[in-house]
Amino acid sequence: xxxxxIVLVARQEIxxxxxxxxWQILLAVxxxxxxxxxxxxxxxxxxxxxxxxxxxxxAAVIMFGAVLMSVLVLTLMIxxxxxxxxxxxxxxxxxxxxxxxxxLTGAEIALGxxxxxxxxxxxxxxxxxxxxxxxxxxxxxxxGRFVVVVVVTGLLIGIVCALSQGWSALVARSIxxxxxxxxTVFGLLxxxxxxxxxxxxxxxxxxxxxxxxYRKDHPEYVWWxxxxxxxxxxxDAAPTLPEPDERADEPDDPLGDIGRSVRxxxxxxxxGDDEKTLANAVWPYGLAFDLALAxxxxxxxxxxxxAPAHTLPKGIRVA
Amino acid sequence: xxxxxxxxxxxxxxxPPxxxxxxxQEPVGAGWPAPGAxxxxxxxxxxxxxxxxxxxxxxxxxxxxxxxxALVGPNGAGKTTLLLILATLLAPHAGQVRVxxxxxxxxxxxxxxxxxxxxxxxGVYDQLTVGEYLEFFADAYRLPHDEKHRRIRGxxxxxxxxxxxxxxxxxxxxxxxxxxxxxxxxxxxxxVLLLDEPASGLDPRSRVExxxxxxxxxxxxxxxxxxxxxxxxxxEIADRVVLVDHGLTVGEHRMADLIxxxxxxxxxxxxxxxxxxDALAARLAARPGxxxxxxxxxxxxxxxxxxxxxxxxxxxxxxxxxxxxxFGPVGSALESAYMAMTxxxx
Numbered sequence: 001x002x003x004x005x006i007v008l009v010a011r012q013e014i015x016x017x018x019x020x021x022x023w024q025i026l027l028a029v030x031x032x033x034x035x036x037x038x039x040x041x042x043x044x045x046x047x048x049x050x051x052x053x054x055x056x057x058x059a060a061v062i063m064f065g066a067v068l069m070s071v072l073v074l075t076l077m078i079x080x081x082x083x084x085x086x087x088x089x090x091x092x093x094x095x096x097x098x099x100x101x102x103x104l105t106g107a108e109i110a111l112g113x114x115x116x117x118x119x120x121x122x123x124x125x126x127x128x129x130x131x132x133x134x135x136x137x138x139x140x141x142x143x144g145r146f147v148v149v150v151v152v153t154g155l156l157i158g159i160v161c162a163l164s165q166g167w168s169a170l171v172a173r174s175i176x177x178x179x180x181x182x183x184t185v186f187g188l189l190x191x192x193x194x195x196x197x198x199x200x201x202x203x204x205x206x207x208x209x210x211x212x213x214y215r216k217d218h219p220e221y222v223w224w225x226x227x228x229x230x231x232x233x234x235x236d237a238a239p240t241l242p243e244p245d246e247r248a249d250e251p252d253d254p255l256g257d258i259g260r261s262v263r264x265x266x267x268x269x270x271x272g273d274d275e276k277t278l279a280n281a282v283w284p285y286g287l288a289f290d291l292a293l294a295x296x297x298x299x300x301x302x303x304x305x306x307a308p309a310h311t312l313p314k315g316i317r318v319a
Numbered sequence: 320x321x322x323x324x325x326x327x328x329x330x331x332x333x334x335p336p337x338x339x340x341x342x343x344q345e346p347v348g349a350g351w352p353a354p355g356a357x358x359x360x361x362x363x364x365x366x367x368x369x370x371x372x373x374x375x376x377x378x379x380x381x382x383x384x385x386x387x388x389a390l391v392g393p394n395g396a397g398k399t400t401l402l403l404i405l406a407t408l409l410a411p412h413a414g415q416v417r418v419x420x421x422x423x424x425x426x427x428x429x430x431x432x433x434x435x436x437x438x439x440x441x442g443v444y445d446q447l448t449v450g451e452y453l454e455f456f457a458d459a460y461r462l463p464h465d466e467k468h469r470r471i472r473g474x475x476x477x478x479x480x481x482x483x484x485x486x487x488x489x490x491x492x493x494x495x496x497x498x499x500x501x502x503x504x505x506x507x508x509x510x511v512l513l514l515d516e517p518a519s520g521l522d523p524r525s526r527v528e529x530x531x532x533x534x535x536x537x538x539x540x541x542x543x544x545x546x547x548x549x550x551x552x553x554x555e556i557a558d559r560v561v562l563v564d565h566g567l568t569v570g571e572h573r574m575a576d577l578i579x580x581x582x583x584x585x586x587x588x589x590x591x592x593x594x595x596x597d598a599l600a601a602r603l604a605a606r607p608g609x610x611x612x613x614x615x616x617x618x619x620x621x622x623x624x625x626x627x628x629x630x631x632x633x634x635x636x637x638x639x640x641x642x643x644x645x646f647g648p649v650g651s652a653l654e655s656a657y658m659a660m661t662x663x664x665x
Contacts, residue, residue: 008458012444019446094442098503101406101436102459103428308410308427312369 001107009104009112013086014119031127034074038067038131058252060140064132065235065254071128072153072234073189076160078124080181083117084164085174087301092174096305106305110298114158114165121157125150145239149255152237155287156230159294160185166297169304188290192229196265199225219265226262227286228293235259236283259283358417359384359511359542360405365414367400374400376566377414382542384510387533389557389574390546391653393661397566398546399439402515405544406436419511419542432460435509437500439516445489449480449499452488453506460507474502477532493520501529511542518549530556550653554578560653562660569660577652587623588655593645594618594636602641606632620649 017023045059087110090096099109129150135141164181171177199222207216226232235258259282267280360382367375375397382388390398403409405418407427416423419433444452450471457467475481478498483491491499497520504512514533518526533556537543547553553560554574562570589610592599600614609621609632624632633646650658 004461005459008455012455015451016444016446090442094438094440095444097406097408097438098436098441098456099459100408101431101434102456103431103461104459105428307408308404308423309408310410312409 001105001111005104005108006112006115009099009109010115010119013113013116017116017120027124027127030124034067034071034128035131038063038134041067042131042134057138057140060135060138061253064135064141065238065256067128068132068149068153069231069234069254071125071132072156072230075121075125075128075153075157076185076189076230077182079117079121079157079160080164080178080185082120082164083113083161084168084178084181086113086117086165087168087305088172088177089168089174091172100305100307106307107302109305110165110169110302113301114162114298117161117165118158121161122154125153125157142239149234149238152234152283152287156233156290159290160188160230162294162297166300169301188228188230192226192232196222196225218268220267223262223266223282224285226265227282228289229286230290232258232262233283233286233290236262236281237287357384358382359419360544361415361417362401362405363415365401365404365411365416367397367404367409367411374566375404375411375414378563378566379568380561381571382511382544383559384542385537385540386558387537387543387545387556388559388561389553389653390544390561390563391548391550391553391657392563392569396563398563399515400566401563402436402438402513402544402546405513406434406438407431432507433510435504435507435512437504437512437514437517439519441500443488443491443496443499446487448485448487449475449491450484452499453502456503456506462507470506470508471502474505477505478502479528494522494525497521498525501532505536509541512536512544514543514545516547517545518547518552526552550657551651554651554653560656562656564660570656572656574653577656587625589620589622589649590624590629590632591615591620591645591647591649592618592636592643595642595644599641602636602639606635618645622649 042059042063045062087096090099100106132150133146136143136146160181163184164177167177167180167184168174171180196219200217200219203218203221204215205218207214235255238255238259240256262282263280266282358381360380362378362380364377364379365375366373366377378397378401380390380401390401392398400409404411404416404423407418407423407430410424418430421427421430421433423430444455447455453471453474454467457471462470472481472484475484478501480491480495480498480502483495488496488499497517501517504514512533518529521529530552533543533545537558545553545556554577557574560570560572560574560577561568562572592603596602600612600619603609603612603619603621608628610623611621613620621632622629629646629648633643636643636646648655
C-alpha cells in the first residue's frame with residue numbers, strides 16, 4: 001500500500017465527480033441555505049418577543065450550539081450520497097475491474113475512495129462554518145472550543161463515510177447500500193436515544209426502605225446506549241464555557257446541556273461541580289466505538305476489493 | 320501432424336491425456352516449468368464453480384509467446400470465467416495458473432505488471448478526456464513520467480484516436496471506446512494480452528485493424544489470447560485454437576493444421592452448389608444420402624458430406640450434364656471443428 005496509489009484513486013474519484021457539474025450548484029445552494037438560516041435564527045433569537053435571551057453573548061452561544069448540531073445532522077444526511085455507491089456503483093458501471101487489474105491494491109482503492117468522499121464531506125462542512133465562526137469573532141466562543149468541535153464534527157463525517165463505503169462494498173446493488181447507509185445514520189442519530197429510553201425502565205430497581213418503597217431507574221447501567229450518538233459525542237466533547245460571573249446560573253448552552261445530561265446519566269451520584277472532567281466523560285467511549293465501527297468498515301471494503309477474489313457475494317459480477 | 324481426422328473428444332469427467340490427440344505445445348504432465356519460461360500462460364487442471372454450478376472442471380491451457388491463441392467454445396463453456404481467473408480477478412478453487420511465469424496464487428501483483436486485459440464489456444470514466452483516461456491508467460501501472468506521454472501518444476496513433484486526445488470519453492462511439500479500451504490494455508506494454516470478444520461493436524475497418532494489431536503484437540513476442548465467437552475472423556488472426564466446452568479443454572490445434580486438413584478434415588461439412596439449372600434442388604432431392612437440401616437463389620446447399628461424398632456428387636452432376644458453376648464447402652475449417660465439437664451435445 002502506498003500514498004501514491006491512494007492519492008491517485010482519490011484524485012480520480014474527485015475529478016470524475018466534480019465534472020458531473022451539478023455539484024458546484026448544489027454546494028452553492030448549501031452554502032447560502034445553511035448560512036442564511038443560521039443568521040435568521042440568530043436574528044430571531046435576539047428580537048423575538050418574550051425572549052429571555054437578553055445579551056448578545058448568550059444568543060451567540062445558543063447560535064453556536066444549535067447551528068453546529070444542525071450542520072452535523074444535515075451533513076450526516078448528505079454523507080451517504082457521497083460514499084454509499086462508490087464501490088458497487090463502479091462495479092455496475094464496469095470501471096472497478098479495470099482498476100483491480102492494475103498495480104493498485106484493494107487497500108489503496110478503498111482508502112482512496114474514502115479520502116475522496118471524506119474530503120468532499122469536509123468541504124461541505126467548511127462551507128457551513130462561516131455562520132458558526134461568527135460567535136467566535138464576537139468573543140462568545142473561544143477558539144479552542146471552535147477547533148475541538150469542528151475536528152470532532154469532521155471525524156464523525158469521516159466515520160459515516162467509512163460506514164457507507166462499507167455497505168457499498170458489501171452489497172451488490174447501489175440502491176440497497178444507499179438505503180442501508182441512511183438506516184445506519186438514522187440508527188446512530190435516532191436509534192440510540194430510542195434504545196436508551198426503552199432500556200431505561202428495565203433498569204428500575206426497588207429503592208428506599210420497607211416503608212417508603214419506590215422504584216428508581218438506573219441510567220448508569222444503560223448510558224452507553226447513548227454514547228455512539230454523533231450529537232452526544234459532539235456535545236460532550238465540546239469544552240465547557242468559561243464560568244460566567246456569579247450572578248448568572250448555568251449558561252444557556254445547547255452543547256453543554258446535552259453534555260451535562262449524558263454525564264448525569266452515566267454517573268448520577270457524581271458530586272463534582274459542573275466542571276467537566278474525563279472521569280465521567282461519555283464522548284471518548286462513543287467516539288472510540290464509532291471509530292472502531294468505521295475501521296471495521298474500511299477493513300472490510302479493502303478486503304472486498306482485493307483480487308483475486310475467492311468468494312463472491314450473491315449477485316456480483318466481477319466484470 | 321499425424322491424424323487430422325481425429326478430433327479429441329474426451330468424456331467429460333477427466334482432463335485428457337489422450338494418446339491419439341493432436342500434439343500439444345508441450346506434453347501434458349511434463350512438470351511445471353521454471354518461472355520466466357517460454358509460455359505466456361500456463362494453466363493446469365483449473366477448477367472453479369459458482370455455488371453448485373461448475374464453471375471450469377479441470378481445464379488446461381497453454382498460450383505461447385509470439386502467437387495468437389484463440390479460445391473457442393459455446394456460451395457457458397467457461398471462457399469468461401477462465402479469462403477472469405487469468406486476469407487475476409478471480410481465484411480458482413483448484414489448479415495452478417502461471418501468467419508470464421508468475422504463479423497467480425502467490426504473486427498476482429507481478430503478473431499484473433505483465434498482463435493486459437480487455438473485457439467484453441467495460442465502463443469508462445465518461446467525464447474524463449481520452450488523454451486523462453489513459454494517463455490515469457499509466458499512473459496506476461506506475462509508468463515513469465517521461466515515458467507516459469510518449470506512450471499515450473503512440474497508443475492513440477495505434478488505435479487511430481490521436482485526434483481525440485482532448486475530447487471527453489463520453490463523446491466517443493462504441494467502436495472508439497472499444498479501441499480506447501485496447502489502448503488501456505496495452506498502456507504498460509504487457510507481455511501477455513487477454514481479450515474477451517474484442518471485435519464486438521467494431522466496424523469492418525476497425526476489425527481489420529484489430530487483426531493487424533494483434534498480429535503485430537504477436538510478432539513482437541506478446542502472448543495473445545483471444546476469446547471470440549466470430550470463427551471466420553479467428554481463422555485469420557489465430558495461430559492456435561483451444562476448444563473448450565463444459566469447462567474442459569476439448570482440443571488444441573494449430574490453425575495451419577486445421578486449414579491444411581480442409582473444412583472436412585474435422586468431419587463433415589455442408590456444400591454449396593451453384594449451377595445454371597432451375598431444377599437443381601429437385602434434382603438433388605431425387606438422390607439419396609445428401610442430408611438436408613436447401614434451395615438457394617441460383618443454387619442449393621447439401622450435406623453434411625465428407626470430401627469423398629462431395630466429389631462423387633460433383634462427378635455425378637457433371638455426368639448428368641448439369642452446368643455446375645461453383646461447388647464448395649460452406650464455412651471454414653474452424654467452423655467445422657467447432658460444429659463437430661458441439662455436435663456431441665445435441
